[in-house]
Amino acid sequence: MDFHIKYITPDIKLSTYDDKLFKTETVFEFHMLVWFISGETKIIQADRSYHFTSGDIFLIPRNQLATIINYPKDGRPHKAVVMHLTTERLKEFYSHIDTEQTIIRKDPEIFSFSNHPLLESCLASLIPYFEMTQPFPENIASLKIMESISILREINPDIDRVLADFEEPGKINLVDFMEKNYMFNMPLERFGYLTGRSLSTFNRDFRKTYQETPQRWLTQKRLELAFYHLTEKNKKPSDIFMEVGFEDLSHFSYAFKKQYGYAPSMIR
Template sequence: MAKQNLNKFTDLVWTVTEEGIYKDDLSLDFHSFVLIISGEMKIIQADKAYTFGAENVLLFPRNQISAVIKQPKDGRPYKAIVFGLTVERLKSFYTKEKPNLSVAPDSSVRILGDQPLLKSFFSSILPYFELEQNLPESIAQLKFEEAISILRFIEPNIDSVLADFSEPGKINLVDFMEKHYKFNMPLEKFAYLSGRSLSTFIRDFKKAFQVTPQRWLTKKRLELAHFQLSKKGRKAGDIYLEIGFENLSHFSFAFKKQFGYSPSEL
């Protein structure tokens, strides 16, 4: 499990350390401004994949369903600083600053490159983890505004993402689930991102697929696993995380229950 070191102002900044391989399927409700100190992070989305290493700085937009795999590299653990850009603080910022909305929102993960301002910003954050008292709100607000100012300087069109406060609208459920079934997300999150309440999501799902979401998700993931094992020659230990299972034993049990033989028999 991820080891997180939180400063006293936890809605803004924390560090994450992984000594081994760690995978999580998530969709955050805030933008993540991240510096990777060591190790490697892979972000897998429905139609894109990214790999980041030491000294990479990225902006990870909110409400994006992703599988995130963190692992050591070159003998060093995965370690990163994460600065959270919450909707509440962004709304407050843009009441004072007029956003540049000349381009459409682009939810792609952004690699921010080698910029002196980025290095300076993240270096200034590290001492916060040594504090024994609360970080004053006045300082927290200054650092937040500094983060936004740097992002706006580096990416002139970033306002189209940061100042987009819209909530997910109701979309085609079949298309949405066919794209995202591999991600091990709570049904509540699937419902929200498809623009539905949980009860409406379950009702619409049963109408569209003639089965409960849990049964359909398990069946789809196992069918994908069978294809990867039998046609692509991959091994169970290499794919179970990618297709939405939390551990190898659970995957092997479910696979044998579905097909009548274990993954290793393929």
């Protein structure tokens, strides 16, 4: 993969790659503000999906499971400016603002600010800095991040309920969470963290609830979802193996044949 990252600071970067696609399943530790220069991205969550392309600007909230698939497009690389809105910086920003009445906790969605002139000009102003050879001044980087937060609040006052919420995941219902998010191919440690459990507690609670190991249960659920897409939605194996939580097509085909007795390609 031809993949390049340039940093102004650890929290501001320019990513570029030219391969066919790049796919990852992750939970971001910090909120991420992204401006697409070229290429396209598909973001898949448990109950919705998003498609972004050149010129789009969006905010991915922290601690949200998502499958992210990035593509070059129209002969141009996938290229984006990414800014991390860390908890430390947000606490500093909100220390002077009263938001007690605005924070209503619910599952945050991805916020889209496509082609907004305020945000686009703010993020576009960063481009020349990526060519600097000397260290970028931290105080200026901080000002640019604070500027972005101010613009986000000006565009959408409701965003305070996400940016000003500094709580970590608490212990939640295991069945509700796993039935909603099993298709994300994440380490068990991350499943545990997002359900408010240590890895050992997660494994213990899972076995008690399902009378099965997490790994076996996850594989079974992902294959059942794949079978549904292949038979009911008439999709091709190459179109769905990543979306149901498998790393590559060959592993998916092997697991599917072992479960159902025939290759997924035979369904069509």
